[in-house]
Amino acid sequence: MKRIWLVFVFVLGFGLTNTNSWSQAVAGRADPKNPQVEVSYYKVPPGRQDEWLALYHKYHYPIMKYSIEKGLVVSEQLFTRQQHELSPDWDFMIIIVTPPPSKAKHDDKTRGEVIRQLFPDVEDYVRGEKQRWALTLLHWDDTLLELDPSKAMSLYEPQ
Numbered sequence: 704m705k706r707i708w709l710v711f712v713f714v715l716g717f718g719l720t721n722t723n724s725w726s727q728a729v730a731g732r733a734d735p736k737n738p739q740v741e742v743s744y745y746k747v748p749p750g751r752q753d754e755w756l757a758l759y760h761k762y763h764y765p766i767m768k769y770s771i772e773k774g775l776v777v778s779e780q781l782f783t784r785q786q787h788e789l790s791p792d793w794d795f796m797i798i799i800v801t802p803p804p805s806k807a808k809h810d811d812k813t814r815g816e817v818i819r820q821l822f823p824d825v826e827d828y829v830r831g832e833k834q835r836w837a838l839t840l841l842h843w844d845d846t847l848l849e850l851d852p853s854k855a856m857s858l859y860e861p862q
Contacts, residue, residue: 735804737849738777744793746841752783752794758835759795762828765821766814767799774808776801793841 747755759781770776777800784794802808810817822828850856 738803739801740847740849741799741801742845742847743797743799744791744841744843744845745795745797745839746792747794747838748840751838755795755835755838758831758838762822762831762835766817769817769821770810773810774802775810 745755767776767779771779778798779800780798782796782798812820818828819825
């Protein structure tokens with residue numbers, strides 16, 4: 704009974720803290736003519752940042768480079784903090800810009816096919832990605848919606 708109660712509390716707690724459930728309504732504000740911006744944050748154990756970066760550079764960056772060359776992604780930028788901050792606690796931030804949905808290109812290959820093309824030794828790729836994610840203590844993504852500050856606006860009124 705105690706386990707069932709703990710599972711219930713965990714599920715309820717996760718549901719209440721899920722950022723999507725608390726998001727502001729943007730009421731149709733996404734414009735298919737605007738580029739899409741995604742920001743990803745990564746927190747890794749103290750002193751392991753260089754190891755995470757090496758794994759990222761070896762196993763993830765080639766996929767992003769391929770995506771940029773194919774026009775699937777406009778740009779990717781990798782950042783770290785210039786100074787220590789208490790909150791939010793992250794070590795790396797990646798900003799990925801993709802073309803507007805109305806101009807998005809599609810690859811004839813699946814992500815798995817791209818990975819196999821870039822990494823013929825798939826077992827090495829899997830080990831590297833597992834290690835990179837094992838070093839990742841926290842990860843979250845935000846998708847940004849650009850607002851035009853020169854116009855009166857509401858996040859709740861449909862556009």
